[in-house]
Amino acid sequence: xxxxxxxxxxxxxxxxxxxxxxxxxxxxxxxxxxxxxxxxxxxxxxxxxxxxxxxxxxxxxxxxxxxxxxxxxxxxxxxxxxxxxxxxxxxxxxxxxxxxxxxxxxxxxxxxxx
Numbered sequence: 001x002x003x004x005x006x007x008x009x010x011x012x013x014x015x016x017x018x019x020x021x022x023x024x025x026x027x028x029x030x031x032x033x034x035x036x037x038x039x040x041x042x043x044x045x046x047x048x049x050x051x052x053x054x055x056x057x058x059x060x061x062x063x064x065x066x067x068x069x070x071x072x073x074x075x076x077x078x079x080x081x082x083x084x085x086x087x088x089x090x091x092x093x094x095x096x097x098x099x100x101x102x103x104x105x106x107x108x109x110x111x112x113x114x
Contacts, residue, residue, distance in 0.1 A: 008035035010059075010066040013077055030056045037080050038062060044084065 006022055007014050009032045017025075026033050034042065045058040053061070 006033050008033065008038055010034055010038040010063045011077065011080070012066075013037075013074070028055070029059050032059060032063075034059070034062075035077075037077050037084075038066070041080060041084060044087065048087070 001018055003016050004019055004022065005014055005016050013035045015035055022033055025039065029039060029042065042055065042058045042062050045061060046053050046055060
């Protein structure tokens with residue numbers, strides 16, 4: 001059982017996996033290797049979509065979504081997990097901008113900067 005490092009074709013996250021696992025994932029996602037989070041997001045898109053997405057269309061849509069972010073893959077994974085949890089909890093009204101802008105932090109008057 002040989003372990004190989006492979007990069008997600010959506011978000012760029014690297015994982016160490018067996019060749020058998022890599023082959024299984026590629027077979028499910030149109031020949032593309034997706035990390036666990038991206039593969040879950042694609043499956044979620046296929047099952048929840050009002051339009052009947054097939055796996056290939058859902059992979060393309062998710063790759064496009066991931067391509068909109070140019071930051072660290074770890075940040076994208078954390079953001080994707082947050083979005084997936086919101087979808088699963090049924091809270092679709094909170095978006096990235098509204099959730100961050102609704103949290104207001106202020107420095108108390110007694111705080112000093114040195």
